Amino acid sequence: MKKTCFLLVLITYFLVLPRSVFAEYVMPYPSYMPGNCMYKVSRILDRLKFYWSRGNIAQIKYHLALSDKYLIEAKTLMEYKQYLLGTDALRRSDKEFMQLPAYVAGAKKEGVNVSELERLISDAAEKHAQLLAELLISTPNQFMWSPEKSKPTELPLGEMLKTSVVERQHIASETASL
Amino acid sequence: MVSIVLLLFFATICILGVFSYGFVDPNLVLSTNQLFLRLQEPLKNLAYHQRPIAMILFFAILIGLFACYGIFLKHGAKIFASWKHICVVLAASSVILAFSYPALTYDLFNYIMTAKVTYQYHENPYIVMPIEIPNEPNLAFTRAANKVALYGPVWILITAIPHYAGGGSVWLTVIAFKLLNAAVYVSFSYFIWRMTKNLTNVIFFALNPLVLIEVIMNGHNDIYMMAFALFGLFLWSRKRFTQKIGGFILLIASWLVKGATVALAPLVLFRRVSFERILIYAYIFLAAVFFIVAPIREELYPWYAVWLIATASLLPLKNHRYIFGFTIVLSFALELRALPYMWMGYYEGPGPIFRVLLTVLPVAFYLLFFAFKRLRKSMYEK
Incomplete structure (x- = not known):
């Protein structure tokens, strides 16, 4: 029941309420997936890019790009029912997204007009929430992940996805209020 | 005769310096001083509303400068008694042009903007474009603001000097950039003198109107790339190991100013070849980049000729x-x-x-x- 109500609210929020949209936020194509020999290289490069992305605006671009990338990774993995890996990617995506307000505040402190960045983050949050809502429909609320040689893990997928949506909305509103 | 030619040369340089202020971008206010604005008005009218006359005037300036250049080349030894004498002329003409406006290009404003992104906003200029700082007032008169830094990290480091020297004022930053260019230009002219001991070689480079206009007036950074590359190649051709290392470092620094001198990389492999031969190869390689790569990439920009003039001058x-x-x-x-x-x-x-x-x-x-x-x-x- 709760899930249905939540979905209804989300659908109303994204589809029914009229809103002016200038350009749709575009998510990236899926990158290397776990199991691919280039996956680890890709993760190392992601880490290295942190040091290259000096500055607040560069850090916003960096963290947002990673959040997008990991969210798409999570979506792809969950579609293939690789829930354990999918939740890990989702956690990483959340973590990257949560970094954003600090850098927006930093840019503002440097004297940059951050209205465009705020809009970008708001658009991203909206798009992320839309994808997460789609995932909520297609994934089970709870899932018991039982690997062959280790203990099973219970994955509260529904809860995790809802938390991710709420976190993104919270970050978007926090950024806008800076 | 000597004084007449020098007088004509400096008069033309001064006219060019004054004429350049007609091309100040309409969105750029260099000064709110009433006298300055009153003097600038007819120049702006000439540059923006009397275009054919402005073109004829610029053509006449070019003819005047090239005529003087021809005389200097032919009678250099008579006109300039020594390096010191020519150095005074170079310093004077570069100071006059350093205080002119970069009339024929917007590149200097791109350099200023990139330096501002790096040192004022503390952003990585290879990731963040100036246009991503929408409240930046310099965007009103900066072209190519929708591009990340086009030049190498050594150039970005160099721009820290004029950026801080300018103290936030656009005009002062422009002048600081150009004075730094003038310093490198005079130093490179001295290097030519030390290498060739021939004043005509110095004149060939330093009094070439294209060099004066593009390096000092318009403030292009090609002189840094060429000074590093040619001094680097010279050191590389020496026998001592430390000089060779120094030369190689300078050559890499040149690549990291602007990539064109990467074409000179094969020259480090040439053994038992005289420096004169190396220079001829360097001229050929740079000419290949100039005539083949540059037009494919964009077009033949006049300041690219600084590569060839600097190389030939040695x-x-x-x-x-x-x-x-x-x-x-x-x-x-x-x-x-x-x-x-x-x-x-x-x-x-x-x-x-x-x-x-x-x-x-x-x-x-x-x-x-x-x-x-x-x-x-x-x-x-x-």
């Missing part, structure tokens, strides 16, 4: 007259490329055709003249 004049002659004609032809824009006020339309014609025709005439001269000489010899 060659013995007597042995390579044809290279000197070709480079001089090329520099004149390239400076003519500014005329169509001055006349029309836009780059498109017939502009590209005019620019090609203005570049190709003088060079073609020179090559024909050169071929005819060679033919006549061989006939006489027979």
